[in-house]
Amino acid sequence: PLAALPAFLADWQGFGTLGSGVDGLREGLGRPWGDPAPAPVWEEEILPARVDGYQPAWLDALFAETELAWAGCGAQRLTFLLPFDRELVVEPSDDPELETALAEVRALFPAGAGRFTLAELAAHSGLASAELTRRLWRLAWLGVVTNDGFAAVRRGIESGFEPATQPPPAHGHGTRRRLRFAQWQGTRPLVGSWLPTLPGPAEDDPLAVEELVRDRVRLLLQRYGVVFRELLARELPALQWGRIARTLRLLELGGEAVGGPFFEGIGGLQLASPAAVRRLERGVVDDRVVAIPALDPASPCGLGLPDLPALPRRVAGNWTVWHGARLVVVVERRGAALTLHVPPDHPTLPAFLGVLKQLLGRAVRPVPAITVETVNGEPAATSPYRPALAALAQTVTDGQGLRLLRRW
Known part of the structure; x- marks a missing residue:
């Protein structure tokens, strides 16, 4: 019955079973891989709900010890991924705004690959740190730059992703008032290093395009176990139903997906991974x-x-x-x-x-x-x-x- 869907999704995604620490977090990030969410929600809601006793130091450790990265996917929204997974969720676009953004990235960053502190980018671009900070966040939400850690995101959340400004002179005095420490810190260069994440050219080989869509379907089946149109309506455009339905049927023919009325009350097609079908056959955990x-x-x-x-x-x-x-x-x-x-x-x-x-x-x-x-x-x-x-x-x-x- 459809009433079992929430329990199945929670069980499939590991709620209540992941433990804690860096290892628990590594496993906890596996299911929401590539899912877009508002930046503050990750550490305020999603990760604490999944990983017992969540600590930000655990996420920092994963950034330091692995290739974990974050990618902007809309205004103050981001997802977690590995660099070679980026094309699964961030696709090439001919949007004029993106073309303008790419030109701006090339102007802000020195030529060649590399990671650069905000001070290095300011020296290269000639921009003040406050203006450079604004531009970097705008480009980050377009998915064309990122930071090599999550501490910059935390600081951005605290400041509304805007650099703090010097307050005006106190009334009746010619000297400016001192900034409080938090305000002063907000005007300083962001922590970590920044790097461009320029999208590659659009793939024109039909076989390569089809394999990319197949990998997107596999990502969704790994995340949800069972997929249907309504569930994918909240995904990024490249992962929504209309873009992957044909490939889903091909994977069904190849044995990587199974079609069936797994949950009553869902009108359209439902497809599941074989592992999810076995989980459904065992029944949902009814006491968690x-x-x-x-x-x-x-x-x-x-x-x-x-x-x-x-x-x-x-x-x-x-x-x-x-x-x-x-x-x-x-x-x-x-x-x-x-x-x-x-x-x-x-x-x-x-x-x-x-x-x-x-x-x-x-x-x-x-x-x-x-x-x-x-x-x-x-x-x-x-x-x-x-x-x-x-x-x-x-x-x-x-x-x-x-x-x-x-x-x-």
Whole structure:
């Protein structure tokens, strides 16, 4: 039944089974490989949900020890990949904006291959660091430059991907006020080194083009196990249904994919990898509790399938919590609105609400406090679920809501 789809996707993508540390993160990045998401969401939601106790140092270690890279794929959106996988998700384009961007890259970077600090690029281009920073981020989101680490992205998130500017002189004084340290740091050159990632020419050999599309299909089958039109609507253009459906059928003929009505309620064609078919035959794990961010590739939010339960919008700050195939908690607006589908005395309720502790305690930009305004549409302060919320964190009544504070 379609109700089993969320549990299957979570199980297929390793939720609750990956462990922690660099090895857990390496495995955790395997399924969302090539998936586009807003830059902050990766370390605030997707990776902490997948890898127990996620720490940014683990991601830094992977960048330092492997060829892991990130690629921009739209305004302040990025994905993780290996350099030789880039053509799977970033395809050549004759967009005039891209042509202009490529010319700008050639002007900003010295000729020849290499990695360059912002200071080196400023010396070469003659641009001030602030203007150069703006240009690099704009080019990064177009996918034509990147940085060799993730620390630059973290710093960009803190500053809104804009360099901090010197504040105006204080009123009545001729000297400029001192910058606070964070502001001063924001005006300094970005960490790491930058490198161009210019797309190669469009392939004109039909056999090579077909093999590239086959690799894209294999990437999608590795990520989802089962693919169908609605699931791929949120992918980058090169990975959407209309671009890969014909090749999917060819892989089915070759035995790399299996067609069938794996989930009832999906009107069109469904194809699965043989490994996913075997997983489906074993049945979904019905006693695992998993919390899935709405923007995670494993999330059913936004699919628009009528037989799924009511789900929140596919935006940052929304989560769903599942007990096997059953939806038990919906978190919206970073905890402001909770919908609970179990009674207040349910024995597993503390585990279901553990996502709120995760928001308060995550390693990257933890939420300082969660103000729960409503529970099941009623004021949180008088909700029968208040004792369960109070058991998670320090609780302060805030009007008709409850303010949850992390216990130190």
